[in-house]
Amino acid sequence: MANTPQSKKRARQIERRTDVNKARRSRIRTYLRKVEEAIASGDAAAAKTALQNAQPELMRGVTKGVVHKNTASRKVSRLAARVNALTTA
Incomplete structure (x- = not known):
């Protein structure tokens, strides 16, 4: 557990960041699922x-x-290839 004031502050910051990043990751996954x-x-x-x-x-x-x-590049590339295969087929 954090003891110093700075480490307590960093723990709070990490907690906030984690929530934001989790939301971003979820949003990305939603877009990928739609594709x-x-x-x-x-x-x-x-x-x-x-x-x-x-x-x-x-x-x-x-x-x-x-x-x-x-x-990200790999995911875009693979999805694009599948979409292109869909269009040509």
Whole structure:
């Protein structure tokens, strides 16, 4: 447990940050789930739109430090490939 005033303050700050980051991560997952659902339904137009909405949200997570840059790039790349496969098929 934190003893010094500074460590108590840091514990409070971490608690607040954790809540914010949890909300951001949840928001990103929601956008990704919408893309997955659109791909599963086979609706190419909806999948493309969902991907266009999810991409900036993922990258915002990168700038905020919630998601690693390579992780976000990998997710976008794989989703884009699946959406493109849906459009060409």
